[in-house]
Amino acid sequence: MNTSAEPMTASPLVSVGSGESRTSKAKDKVKMSAEDVKVFYGNAQAINGIHLDIYENEVLAFIGPSGCGKSTFLRCLNRMNDTIDICRVEGKITLDKNDIYAPDRDVVLLRAQVGIVFQKPNPFPKSIYENIAYGPRLHGLARRKAELDDIVESSLRRAGLWDEVKDRLDQPGTGLSGGQQQRLCIARTVAVSPDVILMDEPCSALDPIATAKVEQLIDELSESYTIVMVTHNMQQAARVADRTAFFHLGDLVEVDSTDQIFTNPKDQRTHDYITGRFG
Amino acid sequence: MSNLALIATLLLIMAMAYHLGLTRSRAVAAEQDVRMHSRPGYYGALVALWCGLPAFGLFLLWSFLAPQLIEMLVTQQLPTELVASMSDRELTTMLRRISAVAEGRNVAGGATPEELLAANHMARLQTFELYSLVAVMAVMAVGGLVYARRHISPQWRARNHVERVITWALAASSAVAVFTTVGIVLSMLGEALKFFSFISPAEFFLGTTWNPRFSTSGADAQGEFGLLPLLWGTMMVSIIALLVAIPVGLMTAIYMAEYAPPWLRNVAKPIIEVLAGIPTIVYGFFALIVIGPFLSNLGDMIGINIRTTSALTAGLVMGIMIIPFVSSLSDDIITQVPKSLRDGALGLGATKSETIRQVVLPAALPGIVGAFLLAASRAIGETMIVVLAAGNNPVLHGNPFEAVSTITVTIVNQLTGDMDFASPQSLVAFALGLTLFVITLGLNVIALIVVRKYRQQYE
Ligand SMILES: Nc1ncnc2c1ncn2[C@@H]1O[C@H](COP(=O)(O)OP(=O)(O)OP(=O)(O)O)[C@@H](O)[C@H]1O
Ligand SMILES: [Mg+2]
Numbered sequence: 065m066n067t068s069a070e071p072m073t074a075s076p077l078v079s080v081g082s083g084e085s086r087t088s089k090a091k092d093k094v095k096m097s098a099e100d101v102k103v104f105y106g107n108a109q110a111i112n113g114i115h116l117d118i119y120e121n122e123v124l125a126f127i128g129p130s131g132c133g134k135s136t137f138l139r140c141l142n143r144m145n146d147t148i149d150i151c152r153v154e155g156k157i158t159l160d161k162n163d164i165y166a167p168d169r170d171v172v173l174l175r176a177q178v179g180i181v182f183q184k185p186n187p188f189p190k191s192i193y194e195n196i197a198y199g200p201r202l203h204g205l206a207r208r209k210a211e212l213d214d215i216v217e218s219s220l221r222r223a224g225l226w227d228e229v230k231d232r233l234d235q236p237g238t239g240l241s242g243g244q245q246q247r248l249c250i251a252r253t254v255a256v257s258p259d260v261i262l263m264d265e266p267c268s269a270l271d272p273i274a275t276a277k278v279e280q281l282i283d284e285l286s287e288s289y290t291i292v293m294v295t296h297n298m299q300q301a302a303r304v305a306d307r308t309a310f311f312h313l314g315d316l317v318e319v320d321s322t323d324q325i326f327t328n329p330k331d332q333r334t335h336d337y338i339t340g341r342f343g
Numbered sequence: 344m345s346n347l348a349l350i351a352t353l354l355l356i357m358a359m360a361y362h363l364g365l366t367r368s369r370a371v372a373a374e375q376d377v378r379m380h381s382r383p384g385y386y387g388a389l390v391a392l393w394c395g396l397p398a399f400g401l402f403l404l405w406s407f408l409a410p411q412l413i414e415m416l417v418t419q420q421l422p423t424e425l426v427a428s429m430s431d432r433e434l435t436t437m438l439r440r441i442s443a444v445a446e447g448r449n450v451a452g453g454a455t456p457e458e459l460l461a462a463n464h465m466a467r468l469q470t471f472e473l474y475s476l477v478a479v480m481a482v483m484a485v486g487g488l489v490y491a492r493r494h495i496s497p498q499w500r501a502r503n504h505v506e507r508v509i510t511w512a513l514a515a516s517s518a519v520a521v522f523t524t525v526g527i528v529l530s531m532l533g534e535a536l537k538f539f540s541f542i543s544p545a546e547f548f549l550g551t552t553w554n555p556r557f558s559t560s561g562a563d564a565q566g567e568f569g570l571l572p573l574l575w576g577t578m579m580v581s582i583i584a585l586l587v588a589i590p591v592g593l594m595t596a597i598y599m600a601e602y603a604p605p606w607l608r609n610v611a612k613p614i615i616e617v618l619a620g621i622p623t624i625v626y627g628f629f630a631l632i633v634i635g636p637f638l639s640n641l642g643d644m645i646g647i648n649i650r651t652t653s654a655l656t657a658g659l660v661m662g663i664m665i666i667p668f669v670s671s672l673s674d675d676i677i678t679q680v681p682k683s684l685r686d687g688a689l690g691l692g693a694t695k696s697e698t699i700r701q702v703v704l705p706a707a708l709p710g711i712v713g714a715f716l717l718a719a720s721r722a723i724g725e726t727m728i729v730v731l732a733a734g735n736n737p738v739l740h741g742n743p744f745e746a747v748s749t750i751t752v753t754i755v756n757q758l759t760g761d762m763d764f765a766s767p768q769s770l771v772a773f774a775l776g777l778t779l780f781v782i783t784l785g786l787n788v789i790a791l792i793v794v795r796k797y798r799q800q801y802e
Contacts, residue, residue, distance in 0.1 A: 182683060249687070256691060
């Protein structure tokens with residue numbers, strides 16, 4: 065890793081491993097867009113007016129030091145912050161050009177379109193099957209048992225978990241290993257076929273092998289979904305993300321293609337962070 | 344009173360012993376210029392224990408044995424022909440009178456000359472006993488103190504000894520609780536067996552008539568001791584109570600845990616919990632004076648005959664009483680369900696009530712079932728409300744608007760008034776008590792099994 069103080073070096077500041085860096089696909093259709101988003105917890109401001117476009121079928125990574133507001137901003141994108149009483153969101157966020165904070169917007173439908181996977185795997189205390197079937201049942205996606213079975217199987221396949229659990233679908237989801245639980249949670253989110261999947265440090269509780277599986281999964285999912293993920297692992301961002309956004313103290317400092325951020329950041333703070341100067 | 348003074352003195356001496364041990368251990372350390380095995384406080388504590396424990400043990404043993412010994416000596420002193428002429432029971436009464444006189448109290452009808460003489464003798468013996476107890480305790484306390492203080496040396500593992508004494512003290516306290524329970528059960532069992540020598544278990548457990556004629560109505564009058572009407576009455580009242588308490592309590596808990604704003608929660612929770620602190624006798628006359636007449640009027644209006652004192656009256660009021668048991672326990676359990684689970688459901692687009700019904704409550708189920716069972720055993724054992732409001736009508740019928748009687752009410756009835764612990768009329772109380780105990784125990788065991796089963800499933 066190059067720790068030189070010169071920001072304008074050509075060699076990558078974060079080693080990404082040979083050939084693992086993602087080649088950017090041409091992505092231009094804006095899926096979600098944030099305009100001057102401010103978030104307050106009580107009187108404390110956590111996000112200071114962020115502008116950001118998220119493109120269809122891209123993988124966008126949020127990086128930045130702890131407490132800089134990555135999770136807070138991520139949770140604005142499907143209004144999970146509504147569940148926190150003291151949290152107040154200002155500004156405008158759109159999904160397919162529609163304001164998601166509009167008064168007549170149905171948050172239930174929004175969350176079916178913008179799913180979320182949390183840092184800690186949180187399977188429901190139900191069977192593996194029921195964990196996956198929960199969302200489709202909620203939104204009435206399957207008319208018959210057979211359809212539901214199909215959704216469960218295809219979701220588990222997409223999450224790369226089918227072969228591991230197909231013989232014990234009636235066992236509790238909480239009985240799986242940590243990595244399997246996290247993939248179960250991803251499958252659960254995929255089952256309601258959202259357009260966008262938010263992931264908040266999905267691998268931070270997992271070992272390297274499980275992490276590799278989840279990363280591969282993200283890669284495959286990005287064919288059909290828009291994915292926004294928070295990560296503390298810069299190698300991970302470099303491996304899976306098309307673009308990377310750097311947050312600092314409630315500001316979005318810089319967002320650019322992952323290659324650009326890791327080889328040639330424009331802002332000194334980004335450079336300092338990815339070279340391990342602070343954070 | 345003098346016993347209290349004795350113990351207080353002993354504690355005072357122990358405090359002194361602690362101090363002596365402490366200073367001694369410091370002195371030893373300084374003299375020999377070494378590190379002691381333990382901190383000075385442990386030597387102090389150990390010396391205090393050596394001083395206090397043996398003396399206290401002697402005190403316990405003495406207070407247990409001495410009165411019996413004195414009674415024996417006094418009995419021997421009594422004229423033999425007098426003793427021979429008395430039954431055991433008369434002798435016990437007489438001894439009780441003698442010790443009353445010895446303490447300077449008056450007895451009914453005045454003391455006879457023999458009793459006076461014996462009382463004098465007893466008072467002398469008691470004085471002697473007290474002095475000798477004090478003397479022996481003093482010797483033991485001082486002896487222990489001196490021995491332990493001498494023994495203080497760098498190698499003496501005072502800390503380990505003190506730890507062991509603490510372990511034993513804790514174990515002894517638990518043993519008191521366990522042995523008391525076992526003792527209660529055994530004594531109930533003994534009396535219940537006596538009862539079953541009069542009435543066969545089949546007659547008791549399967550009998551459908553409850554009519555225990557009291558012994559005053561003739562020695563040959565056995566009466567009928569069928570448990571079923573009482574058991575059924577108990578069940579009916581408890582079921583009504585649970586039908587009230589479970590839905591109201593659970594919904595209260597859900598509202599308090601999930602919906603209520605913090606200020607309301609802070610105000611309302613203590614008020615609900617006060618319900619549990621109201622003495623049950625107050626609920627009882629509330630039922631008798633307010634609810635009973637109200638229900639009865641209500642019945643008149645809609646054309647049903649509701650008795651003022653009925654299973655319904657008692658059950659309703661008992662239900663109100665156990666609401667806080669259900670609600671505050673369930674509330675705690677619901678609040679403990681991790682936020683991540685809620686977020687998981689909300690993140691999939693579940694509404695708040697869907698999240699609660701489909702994710703939070705199933706996750707909290709074992710604890711909630713535990714709360715229900717606790718409430719149930721509380722309802723089954725409840726006495727005052729049913730004594731006042733259930734109507735005491737031990738007849739087998741299925742009408743909740745009629746008066747019923749319960750196991751607890753019947754125990755009260757059988758043990759008040761003419762008490763003769765040799766008759767089945769009184770002894771039946773023990774059989775009933777034992778039945779009650781077994782039912783509650785059964786409920787608790789079921790609760791444990793349910794909880795464990797769900798634990799396995801959900802963890
Ligand atoms: N529920 C909350 N109530 C009050 N303040 C909060 C809450 N959640 C977050 N904050 C505050 O908002 C700021 C941003 O927090 P956030 O969780 O978004 O940071 P983060 O970038 O995700 O950090 P990390 O990398 O450690 O997860 C922090 O200062 C935090 O203290
Ligand atoms: Mg975070």
